[in-house]
Amino acid sequence: MKEKILHKATDMFLNYGFKSVTMDDIANKMGISKKTIYAHYANKTKLVEDTSMHLFHIISGGIDHICSLEKNPIEELYEIKKFVMVHLKDEKSSPQYQLQKYYPKVHGTLRDMQFEMMQECVVDNIKQGISLGIYRENLDIEFVSRIYFSGVNSIKDIHVFPVNKFPVSKLMDDYLEYHLRGIVTPKGRKILNKIINSNQG
Template sequence: MKEKILDKATDMFLTYGFKSITMDDLANEMGISKKTIYTHFENKTKLVENCMDHLSQNISAGITRICTLNKNPIEELYEIKKFVMVNLKDEKSSPQYQLQKYYPKIYKTINQRQFELMQECVKDNMQRGINQGYYRDNLNISFVSRIYFSGVTSIKDPQLFPIEKFPIKTLMDDYLEYHIRGIVTPSGRKVLNEIINSNHE
């Protein structure tokens, strides 16, 4: 039952936001009593914390799995973006911003974990891209990987990028293209253009 509550709560939080979903909403949606939820989670903060842990572990496992497929480094970044977007429900409710605002301690922990995972993943991706001739060999990998993480975090701020002007899917596509165009060689640019063209078909 705990796993079912986690799955449903995570889904609802990502769809409607952390602030708007109450324990009553969750109990009604699942057709169970609030008491059942409180048997597994002592309060809403604990539930949010467990949901974010659960989601973070699922995303980490998925990204690690994609990285073991040894795809072309540029294709790999698009696969990871697609996988994350599906798991975050296209971020319709700006969950990162709400988490930061209403549950800052949980946000800080999750953000640090995301940073560590992305550093490892992006650095590895860049090194392979350089070795295979898709990325420029004069890149400062540590700098670019941090800038990339900083950008991914910043574009999710609805005050900077209001969702009505910048739909999240378009925003993520534009940001990923912006990142890759800054680091590719001519042969990497060719791969990037092929991916973009095939995505538009």
């Protein structure tokens, strides 16, 4: 039952936001009593914490798998973006923003874990791109990986990028292109243009 509650809560939080969904909503949707949920989760914060970690492990596992396929580094970043967007349901309800505002402690822990995971993944991606001659060899790898991470987080700020002006999927595409155009060689640019053109088709 705990597993079922976790899955349903994850789904609802992503669709409607962490603040908007109540324990009553989850109980009603599952056709169980609120008491049943409280038998497994002492409070909503604990449930939010578990769903966030659950989601993090699904996403980091998927990213690890994509990285293990040893695709072309530019293609790899697009595959990761696609995978993350599917699992975050295009972040329609700005769950990241709600998590930061209403559950700052959970958000902070998650952010540290994301940083560690992304840092490793992006550093490997950059090194691989340099060795293939599709990223510039004079890049400061630590700088590029950190600026990429902070950019990915900054574009989730709905005050700076309101969803009605910047749909999440397009925003992620634009940011990824912006990142890659700054680091590719002419050889890499050809691959990038090919991927962008095929994505628009």
